Amino acid sequence: MEIVRKNNLNVRKTVEKAINNHPEFHFFVDELSADNRMPTYAGIADEKYTFDEMDDGFFDFINRKIQENGVYLRICYMAGQEVAGEAIFVLELAGNPLTFKTDELDKVQVVEMADYGIKITPDEIIFGATIDGGCAHTPYFAEFGSKNCNETFMSLENPLNRYIISLIGEFLDSI
Template identity: 50%
Template sequence: MERSQEINVNVKKTVEHSVAGNSEFHFYVDELAADNSMPTYIGKADEKYTFDEMDEAFFEFLERKSHQYGIFIRLVFSTSEVKDGKTSFILEYENRKENFMPENLDNVLVFEFADFGIKVRDGEVTFGASIDDGCGRGVHFAPFGSDAGNREFLSLENPLNKRVIEIMEGMIK
């Protein structure tokens, strides 16, 4: 029940579109290892390249890694807040901020912050999120619908995830 699609994805245009000229956007991209872990989490891609330095070498790096084990491109950064007993999620993407308030929290995990994005490998795009293993270092990519993380967090029944997938589908170029 994982959400994967064969999509003609242009990695460069998708990354540029995700940042959309907004240097304040929490841009993040990383290579993936065979087990979907991010060996350079806040590492090679994040430290070596900044928003201003997305040059041809950066995109060559991404293209090469997308044909190996894949890359993770964060497209939506989310935080949550609880006010007056109601939970709302702030979704940051492109040059926008959206306040999303699910009517029902039964299938929703409330978190402090989360990274939602896509895994791109050989033209196949898988929607999911980055998952922290609890140690603060070991981060990996987990597809929506998988049991690789908390069931509510990755659930396709989660109204937040449904909204995030809609947003991400519109961001893939």
């Protein structure tokens, strides 16, 4: 399973595809700091560029941030619950709802809400998720398979994560 791959992404097409079906589009692209924190998550970047439309200025900003520390593009949202010994996850990918169920409760972490996506750098695309930075800390990006946060949540043994990685991999638009 490929967690990091060469960046051959058509960023504009992929961002447009991810964002066009969502009313809250300013939560879909975040600039990253050198330590993978997301300073734009709370809307701080609103002063730097507008989220009102995906114009050339918006993509110029994204391209500059890719060259600096990268950007995080949220592609998949998930809501989960445990019912009768089964984990049920409702996923949304570009406005399309999907359901994933598993009885492997020892390999998944059922959380109320989470998002998954890709870190885009000039050379690489890295699959991962937003991790809560804790009280008074900004969220940060963690790649699948990392020991950040809860190991079960990020684990490649987690069947939900394997499914999400395959979904996101098929979703990306190449150059």
